Amino acid sequence: MLQWVSQCRYLGVYVLSGRAFRCSYDHNKCQYFKAFNAIFCKVGRYASEEVVLNLLRTKCLPVLLYGVEACPLLVRDRKSFDFTITRSFMKSFHTGSVTVVTDCQKFSYFLPVTYQIDIRTVKFLQKFQSSDNHICNLFSKKTETGVKNIFSQYGSQIHNVYNLKNLFENTFFGYDS
DSSP states (O other): OOOOOSEEEETTEEEEOSSSOEEEOHHHHHHHHHHHHHHHHHHTTTSOHHHHHHHIIIIIHHHHTTTTTTSOOOHHHHHHHHHHHHHHHHHHHTOOOHHHHHHHHHHTTOOOHHHHHHHHHHHHHHHHHTOOOHHHHHTHHHHHHHHHHHHHHTOTTOOSHHHHHHHHHHHHHOSOO
């Protein structure tokens, strides 16, 4: 007997029931906050902000962004991810100001999550597109369109993931790399 459920977990990604393919990221956010709070309560008061942010970047961010490159994201999902990171920065820097958080992200070379998601998505789609797997080849047109859509979103001069990353860094940090 099959149960009717509103979501199911497959390879760590929660797929929602409905007419269109959508995923839920509530579990990712919950696990992210568990990881961040575990780190912050152990070292947050004693370690420097650089150490805390490096741990956030290497240990917590992958938990939050797990599977986002393979699943469609709504605008509200992106904003929710941004808010999640903003709250972590607020806790780390003892502030309630979004402006202070943005400055802290700039000075610590931490790209906004929406930029990081686009970079991850392009890398994933390009690897998917270059795969020798016959099933992946069935979706080559769709993945090519997805990559082109992301590139065109940021201008005609963007042709690869490195141009995209440089554009984000120049825009957010205000320098050329």
